[in-house]
Amino acid sequence: MTTIDNRPLETPGLDGDNYLNHTRGFRSWILTLDHKRIGVMYLVSVLTSFLLGGIFALLVRTQLLVPDGLIMSQDEFNQAFTIHGGVMVFLVIIPGIPAALGNFILPIMLGAKDVAFPRLNLFSYWLWIVGAIFLVMSIFAGLDTGWTFYTPYSIDQDSAMGGVIPAVTGAFLLGFASIFTGMNFIVTIHRLRPDGMTWFRMPLFLWSIYATAVIQVLATPVLGITLALLAVERAFGIGIFNPALGGDPVLYQHFFWFYSHPAVYIMILPAMGVISEVIAVHSHRHIFGYSFIAWSSIAIAIFSFLVWGHHMFTSGQSPLMSVIFSFITFSVAIPSAVKVFNWLATMYKGSISWNTSMLYGMSFIALFMIGGLTGLYLGVISVDVHLHDTYFIVAHFHYTMMGSALIGFIAGLHHWWPKISGRMFNENAGRFAFVLFFIGYNTTFFTQFMLGSHGMPRRYATYPADAGFQTYHIVSTIGSYMMAIAFFTMAGYFIVSIFKGRKAASNPWGGRSLEWQCTSPPPFDNFSEQPAVGDCYDFSVLRWDEATHGYVWREDVEHPSHETEHTASA
Amino acid sequence: MAIMDQPRTDIPVQAGEGARGVYKHDEDRAKAGSLGLVLLLMALGMLFGGLVLAVLAVRIGDEAWPQDLPHLPWQVWVSTVALLATSVAFAEAVAASRRGSDTGIRLALATAAVMVVIFTGMQAWAWLDWYEQMPAIETVTQEHRIGIMGFWVFTTMHVAHVLGGLIPLGMIAWYAVFRTWTASRQGLLRHTAVYWHFLDIVWIVLLLTMIVVL
Numbered sequence: 049m050t051t052i053d054n055r056p057l058e059t060p061g062l063d064g065d066n067y068l069n070h071t072r073g074f075r076s077w078i079l080t081l082d083h084k085r086i087g088v089m090y091l092v093s094v095l096t097s098f099l100l101g102g103i104f105a106l107l108v109r110t111q112l113l114v115p116d117g118l119i120m121s122q123d124e125f126n127q128a129f130t131i132h133g134g135v136m137v138f139l140v141i142i143p144g145i146p147a148a149l150g151n152f153i154l155p156i157m158l159g160a161k162d163v164a165f166p167r168l169n170l171f172s173y174w175l176w177i178v179g180a181i182f183l184v185m186s187i188f189a190g191l192d193t194g195w196t197f198y199t200p201y202s203i204d205q206d207s208a209m210g211g212v213i214p215a216v217t218g219a220f221l222l223g224f225a226s227i228f229t230g231m232n233f234i235v236t237i238h239r240l241r242p243d244g245m246t247w248f249r250m251p252l253f254l255w256s257i258y259a260t261a262v263i264q265v266l267a268t269p270v271l272g273i274t275l276a277l278l279a280v281e282r283a284f285g286i287g288i289f290n291p292a293l294g295g296d297p298v299l300y301q302h303f304f305w306f307y308s309h310p311a312v313y314i315m316i317l318p319a320m321g322v323i324s325e326v327i328a329v330h331s332h333r334h335i336f337g338y339s340f341i342a343w344s345s346i347a348i349a350i351f352s353f354l355v356w357g358h359h360m361f362t363s364g365q366s367p368l369m370s371v372i373f374s375f376i377t378f379s380v381a382i383p384s385a386v387k388v389f390n391w392l393a394t395m396y397k398g399s400i401s402w403n404t405s406m407l408y409g410m411s412f413i414a415l416f417m418i419g420g421l422t423g424l425y426l427g428v429i430s431v432d433v434h435l436h437d438t439y440f441i442v443a444h445f446h447y448t449m450m451g452s453a454l455i456g457f458i459a460g461l462h463h464w465w466p467k468i469s470g471r472m473f474n475e476n477a478g479r480f481a482f483v484l485f486f487i488g489y490n491t492t493f494f495t496q497f498m499l500g501s502h503g504m505p506r507r508y509a510t511y512p513a514d515a516g517f518q519t520y521h522i523v524s525t526i527g528s529y530m531m532a533i534a535f536f537t538m539a540g541y542f543i544v545s546i547f548k549g550r551k552a553a554s555n556p557w558g559g560r561s562l563e564w565q566c567t568s569p570p571p572f573d574n575f576s577e578q579p580a581v582g583d584c585y586d587f588s589v590l591r592w593d594e595a596t597h598g599y600v601w602r603e604d605v606e607h608p609s610h611e612t613e614h615t616a617s618a
Numbered sequence: 619m620a621i622m623d624q625p626r627t628d629i630p631v632q633a634g635e636g637a638r639g640v641y642k643h644d645e646d647r648a649k650a651g652s653l654g655l656v657l658l659l660m661a662l663g664m665l666f667g668g669l670v671l672a673v674l675a676v677r678i679g680d681e682a683w684p685q686d687l688p689h690l691p692w693q694v695w696v697s698t699v700a701l702l703a704t705s706v707a708f709a710e711a712v713a714a715s716r717r718g719s720d721t722g723i724r725l726a727l728a729t730a731a732v733m734v735v736i737f738t739g740m741q742a743w744a745w746l747d748w749y750e751q752m753p754a755i756e757t758v759t760q761e762h763r764i765g766i767m768g769f770w771v772f773t774t775m776h777v778a779h780v781l782g783g784l785i786p787l788g789m790i791a792w793y794a795v796f797r798t799w800t801a802s803r804q805g806l807l808r809h810t811a812v813y814w815h816f817l818d819i820v821w822i823v824l825l826l827t828m829i830v831v832l
Binding site for chain 2: 163292295610
């Protein structure tokens with residue numbers, strides 16, 4: 049039967065009632081229970097933190113332009129890289145996708161009005177803000193431990209660094225904000241899935257957010273208790289991490305990495321979910337190996353709890369443990385490779401749209417491959433012992449945490465920007481910024497693989513002039529400036545799009561998941577009635593509509609809502 | 619377990635009263651609340667599990683552990699009985715709610731509140747008692763500080779969660795005394811009772827750890 053469904057052709061939501069104009073005023077935002085507004089508040093907070101972390105990154109890179117250091121003392125350098133790491137990890141990459149994009153998109157993808165616990169969601173956000181304030185306070189109080197707060201640096205009472213307790217308190221609060229967000233998402237996915245959306249009909253972004261949330265709920269409390277013990281150790285000397293009081297500093301590393309290795313997957317799993325959406329939608333081709341991608345997210349979540357010891361091969365842990373951790377580390381590569389294979393297979397013979405988000409999606413695959421494969425080198429104990437604490441490590445984890453997790457966030461931001469803002473950004477400007485970013489990124493970090501393998505240690509403010517490191521440092525720093533220009537360009541075209549951008553259609557990219565069925569920006573309640581659920585990766589039912597500059601349902605294909613109606617009437 | 623039985627059906631149902639109208643039925647909201655509680659308890663379980671494991675690791679790694687550490691203060695045992703009684707009182711409150719006995723709910727909640735006061739009072743007394751023994755102990759145990767400080771770390775961590783449990787207890791007591799008893803409040807009571815049972819289990823584990831380790 050041929051039916052015409054014009055719902056995707058609804059007038060763009062900017063003209064009508066939507067979440068941006070449903071209520072007005074400062075209070076309507078700061079006390080909102082609307083998941084979309086909370087998502088936007090997270091987004092603004094995360095991007096502000098990104099600016100702060102980025103400034104410190106540029107300071108670090110500028111310092112290393114010359115062997116004796118250009119702009120900072122050694123103590124200032126230690127504080128600069130600590131703040132850069134702490135802000136980027138705790139305030140940008142961890143909350144970037146789950147809290148900002150996840151909050152905005154997840155309930156709409158489920159066809160729900162909101163998350164399961166809207167008040168808890170708002171509480172999580174403000175807890176996050178308080179935690180962020182504590183963490184940033186450490187800039188003024190002084191903190192030079194590195195973002196890991198390693199003992200014995202962090203419990204050295206003779207150190208003038210007063211920022212340890214504020215920073216640890218901040219990370220503790222941020223951790224609980226993360227736990228509450230994870231709980232909210234798990235319950236939302238369990239209890240608010242619409243009729244017809246079985247587990248294996250969910251968009252893969254939801255699978256990745258679910259797997260992430262499990263890690264958030266189970267691993268983050270261990271960080272919480274570790275940081276709490278660290279704070280009381282520093283304040284009262286309880287003898288848990290301080291060897292002078294009978295404590296064990298390596299115990300801190302075990303506990304820290306029991307959380308922080310899974311935290312790497314808290315960062316990267318949501319990015320993988322974003323990439324699954326971006327690759328499929330912009331290739332206009334059904335995702336290849338749906339169930340393999342879904343299960344690989346769960347497998348990664350499980351494996352992530354079993355590999356923390358590979359951060360500690362040089363810490364003096366038992367050789368047997370190191371061997372076991374080494375083998376398990378290799379096994380994480382399997383589910384990761386499954387995802388990469390399936391993304392590539394999805395793109396194969398697809399009708400690829402070279403949109404900005406797709407460019408970031410494709411670069412994710414390339415950069416993640418480099419980050420992942422160099423991770424395998426580092427999983428080999430003998431290689432790790434040689435490269436430990438060198439710039440090779442810095443390059444490796446930036447390829448995974450920035451080149452993958454942050455790129456996933458940026459890809460998602462471009463992908464859902466029309467839905468969030470109701471406006472289209474300038475694609476050419478987006479492509480220009482991407483090229484600049486991609487070149488700058490690899491100039492910065494690929495160089496650091498060479499630096500590390502030549503023996504340049506990380507966290508050093510100076511280096512010998514005759515060691516042959518300076519050229520690499522100069523090239524790396526130039527790359528970081530290119531990235532900065534790319535990010536400012538990105539900020540520019542996003543801001544311009546808010547004021548001058550073309551109104552976005554409901555479905556500008558041709559997506560099938562439910563968020564593309566509501567207007568851009570979405571109405572306050574997302575959907576006036578529960579939307580019909582179909583195969584969220586079957587793009588063959590859509591066609592481009594020139595009038596609205598968006599995709600609409602093909603006239604010769606029956607809409608699932610009509611199938612539902614038929615079933616109900618029968 | 620009786621606590622997790624289905625809610626009564628003869629009391630007013632406020633369908634769709636959830637924030638932002640997320641739920642169509644109160645039953646949906648109750649199920650979401652139950653799952654949320656399970657996740658919260660799992661997270662707290664990891665938190666306390668990490669704490670116990672950390673202290674155990676230090677203790678096991680210390681081959682010269684002093685044998686002359688003081689015994690736990692006697693007040694700890696009284697507070698243990700009070701905490702277990704709190705849990706029993708909550709179980710009775712849930713049973714009274716199922717029977718539809720408003721008086722029973724109020725009586726059980728009042729008992730729970732009194733027991734919580736006794737618990738925290740005894741814990742505070744135990745802290746003072748332990749503090750008075752510190753100067754004598756510290757000189758011989760400077761290199762085994764967790765042997766002394768562990769008591770405060772364990773009890774403080776636990777009592778912080780007891781104080782957190784006072785918030786839902788206060789809310790339920792307010793509803794029981796001043797407001798109509800609805801299905802959603804019965805759900806809150808059940809969830810609060812489960813939380814307090816969890817605090818019991820955590821306390822028993824911490825107590826056993828203190829007996830064995832400290």
